[in-house]
Amino acid sequence: MFIVIVGCGRTGSLLAGKLSRSGNEVVVIEQNPDSFALLPVDFSGFEIEGDAAESDVLIEGKIESADLLIVSTGNDQINYLVSQMARVNFDVPRIMVRTIDPSVEKMYEKEERFEIFSQISLLAENMINKIEREGMR
Amino acid sequence: MEIILVGGGKLIYHLAKKLISKGHFVTIINKDRKLADDLAREIKATVVFGDAADKKVLEDAGAYKADNLVSLTQKDHSNLFICKMAMDYFGVERTTALVNNPENEELFNILGITGIFNVTDLISSIIEQSVISEDVSNLTMIEEGKLSIFQVEVAPDSAAAGKEIKEIDLPISIVLGGIVRNGDISIPRGGSKIQAGDKIVIISLPEEQAEAIKVFGGEE
DSSP: OEEEEEOOSHHHHHHHHHHHHTTOEEEEEESOGGGGGGSOTTOOSEEEESOTTSHHHHHHTTGGGOSEEEEOOSOHHHHHHHHHHHHHTTOOSOEEEEESSGGGGGGGTTOTTEEEEEHHHHHHHHHHHHHHHHHHO | OEEEEEOOHHHHHHHHHHHHHTTOEEEEEESOHHHHHHHHHHSSSEEEESOTTSHHHHHHTTGGGOSEEEEOOSOHHHHHHHHHHHHHHHOOSEEEEEESSTTHHHHHHHTTOSEEEEHHHHHHHHHHHHHHOTTEEEEEEETTTTEEEEEEEOOTTSTTTTOBGGGSOOOTTOEEEEEEETTEEEOOOTTOBOOTTOEEEEEEOGGGHHHHHHHHHOOO
16 A cells, blocks of 8 residues: 655654554655654654645645545644645545544545544544453452 | 634734624634734634634534634645534535645545635745736735736827727626726726826736736737
8 A cells, every 4th residue: 555644753653653564655744854764673664754735745645646635733723724635635545634623524524535634533533442342350 | 794714914904803703703713822812812813722623612612603614724634624624523514625635626626625725826826926927916815816916007109099999809707996096096988088197906817917918018
């Protein structure tokens, strides 16, 4: 699979490392060049330094041929703009978006192509599941 | 109308004053404490201090009853996000956004933002016109630049100087809105005579602006 990842923070770099190790072709786009240091040494994908909210930068990352885009910057507003650009301007078939503020999820609801991962909701769900499971014991 | 303005600086200040003077109810959201305080002191509007990209702040500003939300920050991602939040969460029907990167204009349009102001294009077209001719000033653009209203000073060597309007060869879609002579304004009729030094207020499609400038402004 050809995967473009926007944002190379802790989440983006972890995903990029694992997905590239499991045989996917990966491109990582990140504005701050220092962040590429978070990628594991065996990362074999491409690194592009630039603002993903600029079409030229997305094009450089070959967004048009991406099977999957993962949008994972730490800014909900940038994540929203980049996901909409990918959907409307570049017709990316599958877009996974990380959200910081759980209340933002609803903004993506109308579009089936978006898959939303709210870290706070996920964490809370995991904890609740564990608490409930342990409660049964 | 109930209007929410997001952003700060001079633009918001003047815009808010104008809207208030026309009888609209204006609420301003600003995330800079000092600017918010200054605005609250100087303008008769409700000022909410906070980040408009936060749902609770929009709620505090009365987004559920707003007719129009105008987002004028320097960041396109903030303007888009705030407008969409107002639409999706509070059912605001009209949203207006400043677009700093011209490439985003179409995207914002597709996403349902009703008013889009492409700053870069607006400013560059105004500068372009003032470079082309010093005697042309752009008064305003209507419907995102689909119609322009501007003013041209009649040059002594222009084809129009000394002629009556009906004698001037003008495309039909160029409308003359006024003649300014020595500070007095008259409404042009077919028999009005144009003199060198007159300032003509013209309403035209942007693509016909150059033609109008050529007729009244004289040879380049």
